[in-house]
Amino acid sequence: MSADPTQTDPDKYKVVFENDRVRVLEYRDKPGDRTSPHRHPDTVMFTMSAFERRLIRGDQQRDVQLDAGRVNWLAAQEHSGENIGATDSHALFVELKEPPRRSPESAVELGPTSGS
Amino acid sequence: MSADPTQTDPDKYKVVFENDRVRVLEYRDKPGDRTSPHRHPDTVMFTMSAFERRLIRGDQQRDVQLDAGRVNWLAAQEHSGENIGATDSHALFVELKEPPRRSPESAVELGPTSGS
Numbered sequence A, B: 001m002s003a004d005p006t007q008t009d010p011d012k013y014k015v016v017f018e019n020d021r022v023r024v025l026e027y028r029d030k031p032g033d034r035t036s037p038h039r040h041p042d043t044v045m046f047t048m049s050a051f052e053r054r055l056i057r058g059d060q061q062r063d064v065q066l067d068a069g070r071v072n073w074l075a076a077q078e079h080s081g082e083n084i085g086a087t088d089s090h091a092l093f094v095e096l097k098e099p100p101r102r103s104p105e106s107a108v109e110l111g112p113t114s115g116s
Helices: none
Strands: A013-018 A022-029 A038-040 A043-047 A051-057 A060-066 A071-074 A077-083 A089-096 B013-018 B022-029 B038-040 B043-047 B051-057 B060-066 B071-074 B077-083 B089-096
Touching: A013 B071, A051 A089, A071 B013, B051 B089
Parallel strands: none
Antiparallel strands: A013 A022, A022 A089, A038 A077, A043 A071, A043 A089, A051 A060, A051 A077, B013 B022, B022 B089, B038 B077, B043 B071, B043 B089, B051 B060, B051 B077
């Protein structure tokens, strides 16, 4: 389960920029849409709309409510997601290609961490 | 001239997120505003508004016209900037803290490179 989201959900995740250090994805979905299990590297996420999302990893799940125009951090992780709100999701993901210099993923919170 | 833009131009560059791998700056200015010479590391830049800008490095200068909602790459460089258009600038800068594994800066284009 280390699948690239542009391969598991190509209708929702589009590559809008890529070079040797980063890849930038644009994400869009509609209420009720779900993604297949996929993997994110360490990522800066910008919310372009407000949306509500359920993140699922194994038997864990976490519901998050995200405001528009916010910067969030998504630590490297595998999950799937579901739009559980009433609004379309629109977000940008700046993926860092270099590997994290950090402890194992088990310590990582499911889903994004609030920034500003 | 390796100054941090949050120190040279604190009225224009604000830190909106920071961790061990990235720092995210929000930039705002008005027509006619100029920045002092400062340094950017490798950076993903999102334009939140359309604006026109003159970038200056030593005796080089380059004028760029940026559309709103675009992803650009700003390779590590020192420069100063001037809003030469008629609209306010609003942009986000995702700065990569890890150093680039790249050839010297002299080869780097002044200002951003178009993405999408």
